[in-house]
Amino acid sequence: xxxxxxxxxxxxxxxxxxxxxxxxxxxxxxxxxxxxxxxxxxxxxxxxxxxxxxxxxxxxxxxxxxxxxxxxxxxxxxxxxxxxxxxxxxxxxxxxxxxxxxxxxxxxxxxxxxxxxxxxxxxxxxxxxxxxxxxxxxxxxxxxxxxxxxxxxxxxxxxxxxxxxxxxxxxxxxxxxxxxxxxxxxxxxxxxxxxxxxxxxxxxxxxxxxxxxxxxxxxxxxxxxxxxxxxxxxxxxxxxxxxxxxxxxxxxxxxxxxxxxxxxxxxxxxxxxxxxxxxxxxxxxxxxxxxxxxxxxxxxxxxxxxxxxxxxxxxxxxxxxxxxxxxxxxxxxxxxxxxxxxxxxxxxxxxxxxxxxxxxxxxxxxxxxxxxxxxxxxxxxxxxxxxxxxxxxxxxxxxxxxxxxxx
Numbered sequence: 001x002x003x004x005x006x007x008x009x010x011x012x013x014x015x016x017x018x019x020x021x022x023x024x025x026x027x028x029x030x031x032x033x034x035x036x037x038x039x040x041x042x043x044x045x046x047x048x049x050x051x052x053x054x055x056x057x058x059x060x061x062x063x064x065x066x067x068x069x070x071x072x073x074x075x076x077x078x079x080x081x082x083x084x085x086x087x088x089x090x091x092x093x094x095x096x097x098x099x100x101x102x103x104x105x106x107x108x109x110x111x112x113x114x115x116x117x118x119x120x121x122x123x124x125x126x127x128x129x130x131x132x133x134x135x136x137x138x139x140x141x142x143x144x145x146x147x148x149x150x151x152x153x154x155x156x157x158x159x160x161x162x163x164x165x166x167x168x169x170x171x172x173x174x175x176x177x178x179x180x181x182x183x184x185x186x187x188x189x190x191x192x193x194x195x196x197x198x199x200x201x202x203x204x205x206x207x208x209x210x211x212x213x214x215x216x217x218x219x220x221x222x223x224x225x226x227x228x229x230x231x232x233x234x235x236x237x238x239x240x241x242x243x244x245x246x247x248x249x250x251x252x253x254x255x256x257x258x259x260x261x262x263x264x265x266x267x268x269x270x271x272x273x274x275x276x277x278x279x280x281x282x283x284x285x286x287x288x289x290x291x292x293x294x295x296x297x298x299x300x301x302x303x304x305x306x307x308x309x310x311x312x313x314x315x316x317x318x319x320x321x322x323x324x325x326x327x328x329x330x331x332x333x334x335x336x337x338x339x340x341x342x343x344x345x346x347x348x349x350x351x352x353x354x355x356x357x358x359x360x361x362x363x364x365x366x367x368x369x370x371x372x373x374x375x376x377x378x379x380x381x382x383x384x385x386x387x388x389x390x391x392x393x394x395x396x397x398x399x400x401x402x403x404x405x406x407x
Contacts, residue, residue, distance in 0.1 A: 104300050123285060164186075287314075
């Protein structure tokens with residue numbers, strides 16, 4: 001089963017990468033709308049695009065000419081760069097990947113990278129508060145160290161073992177309250193997801209004039225409503241008894257482990273203020289990621305208004321959070337291309353490049369988690385007997401994997 005899961009992840013990731021490669025243009029193009037008159041006097045009946053075979057376009061110094069191929073016979077036509085209409089009403093230049101990177105504003109890229117670096121201390125603070133709510137008092141440094149190790153496994157390691165499972169394992173290792181330690185990781189992930197749902201749902205309210213965006217926004221708010229109802233059912237003593245939830249949990253195979261899990265989860269009912277704060281803390285995390293993504297897009301030449309980008313990008317992140325492909329590869333791109341491509345304001349290459357950059361930012365910081373991993377001793381607690389451990393036949397790895405399925 002483990003190998004099948006890994007195979008599925010690899011296939012889905014390969015399909016996502018294939019989709020991205022297929023959608024982008026690798027060569028520079030000169031695009032022309034219908035009724036455009038080419039320099040040779042030919043009038044286009046329909047919109048067309050012509051690959052650039054020679055010449056370099058530099059937006060900072062728009063001089064010279066581009067030679068484009070105008071038919072399948074290999075005939076070419078020189079087009080003065082000065083004739084290109086940056087407003088998109090006539091001939092326009094569509095950069096390929098290489099040109100887009102060459103013309104990127106690296107000051108903006110560096111700013112985006114720095115901004116992403118702010119999210120990791122905030123994420124650590126969110127988890128640290130959830131730990132302290134359950135009287136699991138750990139130093140800031142240890143919580144930050146394990147947060148970075150989890151990020152390393154999320155972004156830099158292949159396979160089925162995600163960063164949350166690693167965090168949960170080392171949070172529980174040596175703890176006398178394994179279920180509470182693991183549940184803190186699960187509630188940390190839930191708080192992050194809820195923060196993204198709130199941000200995306202709020203952003204979607206500004207996109208209701210777009211029918212597709214309106215449907216997605218409705219789905220987000222429906223999901224939020226279902227989550228509220230589900231939470232009321234799960235955390236209410238009266239409703240739990242009425243629907244037989246507690247009875248069902250005690251009838252499950254390995255009931256001791258599931259009872260511990262349930263008790264650790266329900267315990268957060270007494271700390272609802274901390275949970276609300278954790279969700280609120282998630283908002284600046286996702287907002288910082290959205291701003292960094294928009295900055296990366298600006299560095300690559302995306303001219304979409306920043307306000308509209310900050311509306312679309314959180315929704316894009318939420319769509320990418322659907323567990324279809326690793327890190328939303330292909331899924332995020334499909335939504336972003338549909339919502340943001342608008343030549344000459346934003347070309348497909350630029351949108352795909354923008355999303356690749358935000359992933360590379362996260363990979364850059366996640367790699368630092370390997371430093372903590374190599375140093376060792378990354379668990380939160382000293383070794384001691386576990387009072388709520390499962391039977392000896394069930395190792396900690398199995399317990400953590402089972403609890404992580406709840407998330």
